[in-house]
Amino acid sequence: MSPPIAPPGWSRWLVPPAALSVHLSIGQAYAWSVFKPPLESALGLSGTQSALPFQLAIVMLGLSAAFGGTLVERNGPRWAMTVALVCFSSGFLISALGAATEQYWLIVLGYGFVGGIGLGIGYISPVSTLIKWFPDRPGMATGIAIMGFGGGALIASPWSAQMLESFGADPSGIAVAFLVHGISYAVFMTLGVLLVRVPRATESVAGGGPSAGQGVQVSARSAVRTPQFWCLWVVLCMNVTAGIGILEKAAPMITDFFAGTSTPVSVTAAAGFVALLSAANMAGRIGWSSTSDLIGRKNIYRVYLGVGALMYGLIALVGDSSKPLFILCALVILSFYGGGFATIPAYLKDLFGTYQVGAIHGRLLTAWSTAGVLGPLIVNWIADRQEEAGKDGSSLYTLSLFIMIGLLAVGFVANELVRPVHARHHHVPAPREAADVAPHQPQQPESA
Amino acid sequence: MSHPTSPSSPSPPDRRPLIAFAWLWVGAPLAYGLYELVRKATQLFTG
The missing domain is CATH 1.20.1250.20 (MFS general substrate transporter like domains)
Known part of the structure; x- marks a missing residue:
């Protein structure tokens, strides 16, 4: 086809x-x-x-x-x-x-x-x-x-x-x-x-954007052999694990954090909190991903992972002293979680080009599957152990939160290690393939 | 326009109605989902 x-x-x-x-x-x-x-x-x-x-x-x-x-x-x-x-x-x-x-x-x-x-x-x-x-x-x-x-x-x-x-x-x-x-x-x-349509070949860009199909192009097979792919794999896995850490236990977490205070959180209000987190997750996907077009992919992941760790630190240290602060930090973390998902294809495009970016993205999604197991496992296992140890309230989650900070720090370092892909991995198209594939460009200027 | 058009070639059809329809197609259910979300999220402040 x-x-x-x-x-x-x-x-x-x-x-x-x-x-x-x-x-x-x-x-x-x-x-x-x-x-x-x-x-x-x-x-x-x-x-x-x-x-x-x-x-x-x-x-x-x-x-x-x-x-x-x-x-x-x-x-x-x-x-x-x-x-x-x-x-x-x-x-x-x-x-x-x-x-x-x-x-x-x-x-x-x-x-x-x-x-x-x-x-x-x-x-x-x-x-x-x-x-x-x-x-x-x-x-x-x-x-x-x-x-x-x-x-x-x-x-x-x-x-x-x-x-x-x-x-x-x-x-x-x-x-x-x-x-x-x-x-x-x-x-x-x-x-x-x-x-759905793919852009016609041999068209020029009227909007003046960077040209797709030109510059670095790396095949999916070569991409998985580069350190850049695995650095991004770690970045995505850590960012998603940290987000799931909050998502998985959001309702019991807010209830436990404020159980012993003058402003306890009801079950209904906790459900509202979970819904608000979903909104932050969605808003982060479009908002932060669009921002990455302006400030660059590496910088936006510095924000997701660095500021994300700071937010986790605030929740762990002073989260139970202020409900608005707790909610704000959780919303920011969830917006970074969504942003991390949505920005990764553009990051892959920056590093590997458009040649097989969909296939490379597909392979990178194994990081999501891993995080889907890792995140809930860490939070649930630790919360259960803390409960067995007789802890309650916010102290049930303190260790998990510090582990999340550690994971985000690992992701931060992995992001810092991302460098342009070495020329030996670049895809050199055959002459006919080059004519077919190279300049896939949007042909319509009013939309740029 | 980036692709050349000669005086004899027909002008491309106006896509604006199709664009409006396509965005409405996906926008309407999304608006319903967001409305339900906002209704539920307000429970944080009222519940």
């Missing part, structure tokens, strides 16, 4: 909504928890069992992004979005069958395995295309798409809950809800498949 080339006059502002239609859909994964209690009561599952489809989906996200990245680069964004649409929607349809027949393994297979492939391919599908259309603002462009992944859960969470309320939380009601999800997401993602 050859990539869809933009006709003359095609606007690059049609590409972000194409990307958003995919990311807003697959972001539903983070709202899986809505289905857990109904599944547990309808099919007699434990909490661990009902989490299986989500866990498998995240594993498949990492694997398909890592191993499918080169295919995405070769076949183009329309192919990738079509695969994402088919897999993600089929996952829901298979799950609907599983719920209707009360065969839970079908839900694990459908949502977790098949849907998870859709997540991974969908996540990386628009990255390289957006960077090629917005060579002057790659941080902003990828920030819009990756913000969509955060936004997907915001949409799905109340929407799925309302659907389960309408159809019922019994097996047939859950089956109908899965069916409606599958069909709705297929329709919604179709916009992305239809709209």
Whole structure:
């Protein structure tokens, strides 16, 4: 399948909504928890069992992004979005069958395995295309798409809950809800498949941005052999681990911090705090990623990791003395968490060029999978040990918070070690390939 | 315009309606999600 080339006059502002239609859909994964209690009561599952489809989906996200990245680069964004649409929607349809027949393994297979492939391919599908259309603002462009992944859960969470309320939380009601999800997401993602275009070759940039396709180009195979790739892997892994450290325990953490004070936090208020953190996470994705276009990628990661460590330090040392300070620090940390996710594709583009940036991004996402295990493990394990030791309130988390500061310091050092990629790793295109690939440029000036 | 157009070549179609539709397509559900988020987040100050 050859990539869809933009006709003359095609606007690059049609590409972000194409990307958003995919990311807003697959972001539903983070709202899986809505289905857990109904599944547990309808099919007699434990909490661990009902989490299986989500866990498998995240594993498949990492694997398909890592191993499918080169295919995405070769076949183009329309192919990738079509695969994402088919897999993600089929996952829901298979799950609907599983719920209707009360065969839970079908839900694990459908949502977790098949849907998870859709997540991974969908996540990386628009990255390289957006960077090629917005060579002057790659941080902003990828920030819009990756913000969509955060936004997907915001949409799905109340929407799925309302659907389960309408159809019922019994097996047939859950089956109908899965069916409606599958069909709705297929329709919604179709916009992305239809709209996405790659910029035409041999066009010149009117907006004067840095030229995509020129300068350093490194293949995905070579990129993973460079120290720069592994430095960024550590940077992403540490930044995400630190963010998850707060996300994972946000509600109990704020409750424990102020339990013994004159202003305790109720369960309802703690839920509001978690929602506010989601907003900061989303805002950070677009806000900080766009800022990186102005101050540079290395500098923005200095802020994420350095100021992030400072915020953790403030929470650990004086967080329980002031609720506004605690909330502010947590919001800043979560905005850095989102920003770290959204800025990494542009950082990769700066170091490795646009040649196979989507595939390289896919491989780097294994850092996310690692952090997804590491972050909750550290925070939960330490909180449990501290509780056993008879500690309570904010002291339950002090050690975890200092460990997070240590992790951020490791990430900071890794970021400082990032240098331009050595020339021996540069990709030298064959003459025909150079003519086909080199100057992918947006052709339409009014949007610059 | 970066690509040359000759007097005889037809001008490219106006994409603005399509751009508006595409942004509305993704913007409407996102606005719904944000509205629900704000409703929930205010519980931090009222709950």
